[in-house]
Amino acid sequence: MATLLHIQSSPRGDRSASIAVAKHFIATYQATNGSDRIETLDLWEAALPEFDGDTINAKYAVLNGQEHTPEQVAAWDAVVKIADQFKSADKILLSLPVWNFSIPYKLKHYIDILAQPGLTFSFSPEEGYKGLVIGKPLVVIHARGGAYGPGSGAESYDQQSAYIKQIFGFLGFTDIREILVEPTLSPTKDETVEAAKLFAAKLAAEF
Numbered sequence: 001m002a003t004l005l006h007i008q009s010s011p012r013g014d015r016s017a018s019i020a021v022a023k024h025f026i027a028t029y030q031a032t033n034g035s036d037r038i039e040t041l042d043l044w045e046a047a048l049p050e051f052d053g054d055t056i057n058a059k060y061a062v063l064n065g066q067e068h069t070p071e072q073v074a075a076w077d078a079v080v081k082i083a084d085q086f087k088s089a090d091k092i093l094l095s096l097p098v099w100n101f102s103i104p105y106k107l108k109h110y111i112d113i114l115a116q117p118g119l120t121f122s123f124s125p126e127e128g129y130k131g132l133v134i135g136k137p138l139v140v141i142h143a144r145g146g147a148y149g150p151g152s153g154a155e156s157y158d159q160q161s162a163y164i165k166q167i168f169g170f171l172g173f174t175d176i177r178e179i180l181v182e183p184t185l186s187p188t189k190d191e192t193v194e195a196a197k198l199f200a201a202k203l204a205a206e207f
């Protein structure tokens with residue numbers, strides 16, 4: 001039995017295009033993988049620990065091979081809990097809106113917690129940086145008000161897709177598939193969402 005973790009980063013619930021497509025993906029996935037577990041992490045409901053001074057010092061202590069202070073132990077435990085949930089999943093589905101050409105701040109907060117030495121990446125002078133989250137497929141659903149996909153002429157504005165591929169690639173992901181839901185701020189929104197759902201169903205059937 002595999003676990004599929006859905007990381008949800010729109011706060012718009014039933015009005016969200018990215019969540020609607022993700023729900024369709026999950027329904028199709030469940031039809032072919034009935035015994036798999038689906039876990040949802042709603043980043044707007046989750047109690048994400050602050051990425052504050054103690055946490056940053058805990059991160060640098062790991063990088064420098066130093067012991068954690070009691071404050072850093074507490075901060076690091078909270079980080080480990082988030083990373084463990086992520087790493088215990090076999091497959092990841094990430095759905096997100098574009099916000100100001102990039103990703104919503106809750107997702108950036110989550111990524112800042114997740115990207116940690118010894119947990120999701122390693123560093124050594126000999127080998128440099130190495131991603132530690134290996135062998136897991138990732139499907140990313142990008143919802144956008146405008147259109148930035150290939151052939152749109154606005155590709156250079158898209159710092160959403162480029163960043164997601166870069167950071168998850170850094171953590172070790174090599175199998176990253178994308179579903180574009182765009183443009184949603186348009187009279188053709190319903191057709192756009194339906195077309196994305198069709199593509200999502202295709203990817204889900206072979207995920």
Ligand SMILES: Cc1cc2nc3c(=O)[nH]c(=O)nc-3n(C[C@H](O)[C@H](O)[C@H](O)COP(=O)(O)O)c2cc1C
Binds near residue numbers: 016018019143145185
């Ligand atoms: C704060 C904010 C910033 C946004 N910035 C952009 C943007 O830079 N480019 C764009 O095309 N759409 C932008 N949008 C529109 C959303 O990306 C679009 O409505 C998308 O469908 C939202 O996904 P969701 O329905 O899953 O929340 C923005 C929306 C919000 C709320």
